[in-house]
Amino acid sequence: MTAVTRQDRDTGTGTGKDTGKGKGGSVGTGPGQAYDAAPYLPDRGGLTALRRAAADCHGCPLYENATRTVFGSGPASARVVLVGEQPGDQEDRQGEPFVGPAGHMLRKALEEAGLDVAEAYLTNAVKHFKFTSAGPGKRRIHKAPSLREMTACRPWLTAELHVVGPEVVVALGATAGKALFGPSFRVTKDRGALIPLPPPGPGGRGSGAGGSPAGGPTADGFPAGREDTVYGLATIHPSAVLRADDRAAVYAGLVSDLRVAADALRTGPGSRRSR
Ligand code: SF4
Numbered sequence: 001m002t003a004v005t006r007q008d009r010d011t012g013t014g015t016g017k018d019t020g021k022g023k024g025g026s027v028g029t030g031p032g033q034a035y036d037a038a039p040y041l042p043d044r045g046g047l048t049a050l051r052r053a054a055a056d057c058h059g060c061p062l063y064e065n066a067t068r069t070v071f072g073s074g075p076a077s078a079r080v081v082l083v084g085e086q087p088g089d090q091e092d093r094q095g096e097p098f099v100g101p102a103g104h105m106l107r108k109a110l111e112e113a114g115l116d117v118a119e120a121y122l123t124n125a126v127k128h129f130k131f132t133s134a135g136p137g138k139r140r141i142h143k144a145p146s147l148r149e150m151t152a153c154r155p156w157l158t159a160e161l162h163v164v165g166p167e168v169v170v171a172l173g174a175t176a177g178k179a180l181f182g183p184s185f186r187v188t189k190d191r192g193a194l195i196p197l198p199p200p201g202p203g204g205r206g207s208g209a210g211g212s213p214a215g216g217p218t219a220d221g222f223p224a225g226r227e228d229t230v231y232g233l234a235t236i237h238p239s240a241v242l243r244a245d246d247r248a249a250v251y252a253g254l255v256s257d258l259r260v261a262a263d264a265l266r267t268g269p270g271s272r273r274s275r
Helices: 006-011 048-056 089-095 101-113 147-164 174-181 239-243 248-268
Strands: 082-085 119-124 131-134 138-141 169-172 231-235
Touching: 048 147, 082 101, 082 147, 089 101, 089 138, 089 147, 101 239, 101 248, 119 147, 147 174, 169 174, 169 248, 174 231, 231 248, 239 248
Parallel strands: 082 119, 082 169, 169 231
Antiparallel strands: 131 138
């Protein structure tokens, strides 16, 4: 098997062609009804190949009403990945994650915590905007994705983590926490602590994209990331700050949690592990 190089990962050129196997392929009972993004993943390639393929994903019904897929953004060499819930109204319009009010809040908190947003990879657990329309102007109001939709979209997040190979993955809010740590995870209980993520492989971090021993190329051509243990850390979603009565206190909590990730990157996640 030909290894995928860091350059491939940065440029998304990969070592082979995107076969587009999901386009009209074995998707089940019809577009969106199979609740599985896996058939839409390219056979191999970097972030560019993934982003291109995700633009055509019909892995669940959420593609029907949203404007576009909002894929992750940031360098393939990022040491930290931040995972939100789903794109919001502004993200859906602009096609980039974390460009709305919550995104501005996150960027401010990252800076205050000592994390350079330009060196982070930002993405969401679910790549399409889920909303209801209400009011005379038909304002689009965020609606939380279901566990089924989140599970359907997980192969994209798994593939992003394979390609980027971060040292620390920060889950922003309950949906991202469940996507990374499992459906029983509670952000309110376990926030701010570095937790080793399951290794790639069946049932683990790499289960949605093939999986392999950490550090080597996977069976599907995606690199499996760094050999070291990858740590996860959960905190609130930045939109919780915007909704809070005591914004200053909730914002301070967000910054405090993000500082744990920043310190871990400075000193090594293993030395900062909380449990
Ligand atoms: S939400 Fe995810 S699985 Fe569903 S259509 Fe969009 S990209 Fe595909």
